[in-house]
Amino acid sequence: MKSILTIFFSFFTLAAFSQSKTISGKITSDQKPVNDITVKIIGTNQSTRSNSFGDYKFHGVGNENMVIQFSGIGYQPVKVKVSVPGDSTRCDVDLKLQTSDLNDVVITGVNRATALRKSPVPIAVLSKKTMDQNVNTNLIDAIVKGIPGVTAVTTGPNVSKPFIRGLGYNRVLTLYDGLRQEGQQWGDEHGIEVDxxxxxxxxxxxxxxxxxxxxxxxxxxxxxxxxxxxxxxxxxxxxxxxxxxxxxxxxxxxxxxxxxxxxxxxxxxxxxxxxxxxxxxxxxxxxxxxxxxxxxxxxxxxxxxxxxxxxxxxxxxxxxxxxDGSRDSLSRKxxxxxxxxxxxxxxxxxxxxxxxxxxxxxxxxxxxxxxxxxxxxxxxxxxxxxxxxxxxxxxxxxxxxxxxxxxxxxxxxxxxxxxxxxxxxxxxxxxxxxxxxxxxxxxxxxxxxxxxxxxxxxxxxxxxxxxxxxxxxxxxxxxxxxxxxxxxxxxxxxxxxxxxxxxxxxxxxxxxxxxxxxxxxxxxxxxxxxxxxxxxxxxxxxxxxxxxxxxxxxxxxxxxxxxxxxxxxxxxxxxxxxxxxxxxxxxxxxxxxxxxxxxxxxxxxxxxxxxxxxxxxxxxxxxxxxxxxxxxxxxxxxxxxxxxxxxxxxxxxxxxxxxxxxxxxxxxxxxxxxxxxxxxxxxxxxxxxxxxxxxxxxxxxxxxxxxxxxxxxxxxxxxxxxxxxxxxxxxxxxxxxxxxxxxxxxxxxxxxxxxxxxxxxxxxxxxxxxxxxxxxxxxxxxxxxxxxxxxxxxxxxxxxxxxxxxxxxxxxxxxxx
Missing domain, CATH: 2.40.170.20 (TonB-dependent receptor, beta-barrel domain)
Incomplete structure (x- = not known):
């Protein structure tokens, strides 16, 4: 077993560093760092995402001219031509905000950055900016108002169970940061436990x-x-x-x-x-x-x-x-x-x-x-x-x-x-x-x-x-x-x-x-x-x-x-x-x-x-x-x-x-x-x-x-x-x-x-x-x-x-x- 693991990790180590050339850079918007931006070298299988400080890096790239695409939620996608004449080069970009959400990039379904326009599966994205501009008593209410086809069974203002195209309860899976939410979803009055x-x-x-x-x-x-x-x-x-x-x-x-x-x-x-x-x-x-x-x-x-x-x-x-709705029959109190x-x-x-x-x-x-x-x-x-x-x-x-x-x-x-x-x-x-x-x-x-x-x-x-x-x-x-x-x-x-x-x-x-x-x-x-x-x-x-x-x-x-x-x-x-x-x-x-x-x-x-x-x-x-x-x-x-x-x-x-x-x-x-x-x-x-x-x-x-x-x-x-x-x-x-x-x-x-x-x-x-x-x-x-x-x-x-x-x-x- 030890030998198998050694071979396994050696294989990936060699694949990662068989070429020493690198491309790195910082991604900003209005001169402020932006994280979780997808960075992909077009025509190859190499992609990564910017970290918490807007930084990204590729190892093992060639020296020919390449096209790098930068894309992310709420930003206009950018393509930049890059070459690496020496051992390394930098490519910094400053992204502009995007007014439309229809081209957004989502990270849903297969754990890869997926352009919304490329996905055949119907996917919708609701931003915090949109949620802030509406009256909500819980998160599901905000989603219902912002995305067609999503509704909710409600029991008062603090319980909303999401339905998608007429189906709900355990048929709709809710995730928090990718982790499936597990409560007592079977109950009519059991809401979603999220801030x-x-x-x-x-x-x-x-x-x-x-x-x-x-x-x-x-x-x-x-x-x-x-x-x-x-x-x-x-x-x-x-x-x-x-x-x-x-x-x-x-x-x-x-x-x-x-x-x-x-x-x-x-x-x-x-x-x-x-x-x-x-x-x-x-x-x-x-x-x-x-x-x-x-x-x-x-x-x-x-x-x-x-x-x-x-x-x-x-x-x-x-x-x-x-x-429970009980009340007086005449006064309706x-x-x-x-x-x-x-x-x-x-x-x-x-x-x-x-x-x-x-x-x-x-x-x-x-x-x-x-x-x-x-x-x-x-x-x-x-x-x-x-x-x-x-x-x-x-x-x-x-x-x-x-x-x-x-x-x-x-x-x-x-x-x-x-x-x-x-x-x-x-x-x-x-x-x-x-x-x-x-x-x-x-x-x-x-x-x-x-x-x-x-x-x-x-x-x-x-x-x-x-x-x-x-x-x-x-x-x-x-x-x-x-x-x-x-x-x-x-x-x-x-x-x-x-x-x-x-x-x-x-x-x-x-x-x-x-x-x-x-x-x-x-x-x-x-x-x-x-x-x-x-x-x-x-x-x-x-x-x-x-x-x-x-x-x-x-x-x-x-x-x-x-x-x-x-x-x-x-x-x-x-x-x-x-x-x-x-x-x-x-x-x-x-x-x-x-x-x-x-x-x-x-x-x-x-x-x-x-x-x-x-x-x-x-x-x-x-x-x-x-x-x-x-x-x-x-x-x-x-x-x-x-x-x-x-x-x-x-x-x-x-x-x-x-x-x-x-x-x-x-x-x-x-x-x-x-x-x-x-x-x-x-x-x-x-x-x-x-x-x-x-x-x-x-x-x-x-x-x-x-x-x-x-x-x-x-x-x-x-x-x-x-x-x-x-x-x-x-x-x-x-x-x-x-x-x-x-x-x-x-x-x-x-x-x-x-x-x-x-x-x-x-x-x-x-x-x-x-x-x-x-x-x-x-x-x-x-x-x-x-x-x-x-x-x-x-x-x-x-x-x-x-x-x-x-x-x-x-x-x-x-x-x-």
Whole structure:
């Protein structure tokens, strides 16, 4: 074994330094160093990226004339001719900012720098600048507003579960700095545990990405990339952000620090947010929607000639109330639960006014903690590189639902996950760029001192291997690959009994006389074969056609196969099915993109056929009445059938060349989800025709004017107005009233902002003011779970359920130092 390793490393050492000539340089923008810029020698397989101080270096280059390309997110690409007459030469460049994102370079999918225009897979990028200019209560909300085709199922202002083209839950894989996010994604009210103020950009892959990531990416991937500040050697740099929002009194502050010395770079960030209940003109202040969130993160990175290594740690802590929507039948004022035994929903006392706008968290709440420790490293071997990511994370979720015992958690689960991801970018062969990778995870979930047990304790082992390649044939770029996966999930017999003193449920041993078997033991392997093949045809520099076909794979999640109990935070009793098979989907994408002088245009259509699609449906008895297992809570049973989703997205971004101060951006997104269970549809007709959680047709338009020079101390201020138009949703899963019709609505928003500069040109602060829902429209999103929080068949004002947030004015200040 020792001899094999010696030969292995000797091979790469010889490949790396067989030629001694070097090219090095520094990459800047406005004379400031820029990191993570992709540097590639055209016509070869040699590429690298600039480090934290803007430096890059190539070893073993020839002495002939070469063309080096520099490209990166938000910068105009540059090509420079270089020759190396001696042993070494320098090539420094200063990049200009780019006004359009359509040509950006992304690092998503295959761990290589991929030009957006070359990728046949639909990919979108959202920058921090765009996120800062909108009102957001969490990161997923920001992504929904900025990227067509992305929506979210919401439960109040602090819980947004991302959906891509009508598919969500464990079908959308979320990544933090390349590490897959592992919490309790199966829950309706389980959000994404990420600090929104610590993210520099979000990359979204629309469509099956199982090739690179395996199970849970069958709908797409959202990669959230943390801020990586540009710093000068030996200097401390930082920023302070503060945000206030009027609707729910949200107060947020975030402090970021960065320091670099020689080859090392250190970052730190601390964020805090607090909000009372949000409000709208129908419900007033909505009881049970306050939250308090804290985030800490730190990292250390070293850049060397051999590559880089980064170690990071994050901590997320969120206290979030649990709304249930109970209220007085006549006044429609919110009521609260004060009893466990003998609780009568229609006789609960009113919530005092003072408790509706307090920042104190009420006794019925969730406490979510998430810890993350990981290392990501790259090792360069001449014309190839090895990328290794190892991460450990722990998700702790407590849901307190007992008013007479406020310290007793109803749900208390701890999920421990060890992730591993190894990718080797092979040396180019015949101009083919290829990557081989192995990744997966070890996972264990345990219930602690709880009273409700919706899922069993389980262990999971996941492993998959893939091969990806791409090659250019003149104007055609072709890419694709194949992957195979295996997932094992198992649990032992799980017994539950009743505590004689409290009357609450509790976990007991198999030998306990009061125990009942709630989750019989289970052990099963799931296998998946996935892949993709696509091409981009560059008709010209201005016009592209993209075609892609991909097969996705997803193993059933724990609640779909194992659930049998109440999830207190969702107010739902889930019933799973142990016989479910893995989902497989085959999606076809066709896109046309045009980069014109005065406009950027894109049009994408997709068709997605799914085998063994799993979805929720309310459980009813033979008379059609809802089955109630736990009073005051709905009962849902998972179903499985064939399904089909299809739709289109259109973007028209106008930026007249003779009116550089003006931009007019427009997008449209449309998706239809069909239930292909022929027996069910033939029996129930239109009520069972469509899939649940399908967003309606939506159109977004933004008109923005940006000054092209400073106005006094304001540096290029902007003003904008935008509208979000949502059509009626007539195509919904109506069987057993799982979903109901949702009326369309239009929201009009406006904002302005600017950087404030000193006389010496230094930025003193960035100011943003934005108002959402200017006209205080009363509306219900089709994907808002609170829409169904209703206990009466009729109400005095004709309104049912809880409405979305009303008018909201946001003030944000970012102070760099």
């Amino acid at each position: 929104e103020y610590g993210i520099s950009r979000a990359e979204v892959v629309k469509g099956p990405a199982s090739l690179t990531y395996g199970s849970d990416a069958s709908a797409g991937v959202i990669n959230m990339i943390p801020i990586n500040p540009i710093i000068e050697n030996g200097k401390l740099k930082g920023d302070f952000t503060t945000n206030y929002q009027t609707n729910n009194g949200l107060m947020a502050s975030s402090l970021g620090l960065a320091y670099g010395k020689n080859d090392w770079k250190y970052t730190f960030r601390a964020t805090g947010k607090a909000a009372h209940s949000y409000q709208n003109k129908v419900d007033g202040l909505v009881y049970g929607t306050a939250f308090r969130e804290y985030n800490l993160s730190a990292s250390a990175r070293v850049d060397k000639d051999w590559g880089f290594s980064k170690t990071a740690i994050t901590y997320y802590d969120n206290l979030m109330e649990i709304p 919110f009521t609260r639960q004060i009893l466990d035994d003998g609780d009568e929903i229609k006789n609960r006392p009113l919530v005092p006014d003072g408790e509706l706008n307090t920042y104190a968290i009420n006794p019925l709440h969730q406490h979510i903690q998430h810890f993350r420790l990981y290392n990501t490293s790259q090792f360069k071997f001449g014309n190839s590189d090895l990328n290794v990511l190892i991460g450990g994370q722990q998700s702790v979720r407590r849901e307190y639902n007992h008013p007479t015992a406020p310290d007793q958690a109803g749900l208390y689960v701890v999920l421990n996950t060890l992730n591993y991801d190894v990718k080797y970018n092979l040396p180019d062969f015949a101009r083919i760029e290829s990557t081989f990778g192995i990744n997966g995870m070890f996972q264990g979930n345990r219930s602690k001192d709880a009273t409700d047990f919706p899922i069993p304790d389980y262990d999971l082992f996941d492993i998959g291997a893939f091969y990806f390649a791409r090659k250019s044939f003149g104007k055609i770029d072709v890419s694709g690959g194949v992957r195979i996966d295996r997932r094992n999930i198992n649990w032992n017999n799980f017994y539950v009994g009743s505590d004689a003193q409290t009357g609450f449920g509790q976990k007991v041993t198999p030998n306990d006389a009061i125990g009942q078997l709630q989750f019989p033991s289970f052990n099963k392997n799931y296998y998946g074969l996935s892949g993709s093949l696509g091409l981009t045809y560059n008709l010209s520099e201005k016009l592209l056609i993209k075609v892609n076909i991909a097969r996705g794979y997803r193993a059933p999640n724990i609640t779909e196969i194992g659930s049998n109990g109440l999830d207190p935070g969702a107010h739902i009793v889930y019933l799973g099915n142990r016989t479910f098979k893995p989902e497989f989907n085959l999606q076809q994408d066709l896109g046309i993109i045009a980069y014109l002088k005065d406009a950027d245009l894109s049009f994408e259509v997709f068709n997605n056929d799914i085998q063994n699609y799993i979805y929720q449906s309310r459980l009813t008895d033979e008379s059609g009445n809802p089955v109630v297992i736990v009073p005051g809570n709905l009962t849902y049973q998972y179903q499985q059938s064939k399904a089909r989703l299809y739709g289109a997205e259109l973007s028209i971004n106008l930026h007249p060349s003779n009116m550089k101060w003006l931009s007019f951006n427009n997008s449209l997104a449309y998706v239809v989800g069909l239930n292909k269970n022929e027996a069910l549809v033939s029996l129930h007709g239109r009520n069972a025709k469509y899939l649940p959680f399908i967003p309606p047709l939506q159109i977004r338009s933004e008109l923005k004017a940006t000054a092209q020079k400073a106005i006094g101390f304001l540096d290029k201020p902007y003003v904008k107005v935008d509208a979000a138009i949502f059509a009626n949703q007539n195509n919904f899963y109506a069987l057993d009233e799982t979903e109901t019709f949702t009326k369309g609505y239009t929201l009009v928003n406006a904002g302005l902002g600017s950087s404030v500069k000193a006389k010496n040109g230094k930025v003193l602060m960035d100011l943003f003011m934005q108002v959402d829902n200017i006209f205080n429209v009363a509306y219900q999103s089709h994907l808002n779970r609170l829409k169904y929080f209703e206990y009466y068949t009729a109400s005095p004002n004709g309104r049912s359920g809880i409405y979305n947030m009303g008018r909201n004015l946001s003030f944000k200040v970012i102070v760099p130092f």
